[in-house]
Amino acid sequence: MSEGMPIQTAVLASGNKGKLEELNLLLAPTKFQLLPQSKYEITPALETGASFVENALIKARHASRLTSLPAFADDSGLVVPSLDGAPGIYSARYAGPAASSQQNNLKLLEALGNSPSRRAYFFCTLVFLLHKQDPTPIVVSGEWHGKIAEEARGDNGFGYDPIFVADEFQITAAQMEPELKNRLSHRAIAAVNLIRSIQHRQGQK
Secondary structure, eight states: OOTTOOOEEEEESOOOHHHHHHHHHHTGGGTEEEEEGGGGTOOOOOOOOSSHHHHHHHHHHHHHHHHOSOEEEEEEEEEOGGGTTOBGGGGGGTTOTTOOHHHHHHHHHHHHTTOSOOEEEEEEEEEEESSTTOSSOEEEEEEEEEEEOSSOOOSSSOTTGGGEEETTOSSBGGGSOHHHHHHHSHHHHHHHHHHHHHHHHTTOO
C-alpha cells in the first residue's frame, strides 16, 4: 500500500487487549487500524476447528459478517511436543473455559513436572479477509521456538510469556522489552508474512 493511502478500519476478531496492542503495532504498514470485536459487542465465535488455521478463519468470517468490515484474526498458542502438542489450540482455555493466564501456566508447569524434555514453540496463524465471503483469504503463519522455564518470571507480555524462554535467550518472553519481543515472536514472523501478502495483493513490491 502506498504511503499516502488513508488508514482504514478493520475489526480484530478478539477482545484480548495485549493481542490488539501487539497487532496494531506489527500491522501498521498495512494502513489498517484494528478495533477489537468487543467494541461492536460481538460474542466470540465458537472455535470448533481442529487446527489454528481453521479457528482463525472461523473467527475472521464471524467478525466480518457481524461488522461488515475487513477482518483480521489470530489463532495462536503454545505447543509442547512432549505433551503431545498440548496445550495447542486449547492454549487460552487449557485450565478451563474461564481460566486465567496464571492458571494455564501453573497447569502446564505441573503437567511437565521434571520432564527432561521442555522443548516448546509458539505457533501463530494470521488471517485477513476483505469481507465475510472473501473466497481468497490471506492465511499466514509463524513459529517461535524455545523451552519452558522451571517457573514463571517477568511482568511484560501475556499468556504463556512468563514461562517461555526463546532459543538463545536466558530470560522469558515476559522479561523482554516489547520492542524486542515484537521483532522475534511467532506473531511478529506471521505479521511480516501477512504484510508482504497484503502488499502483494495490492500490487505493491
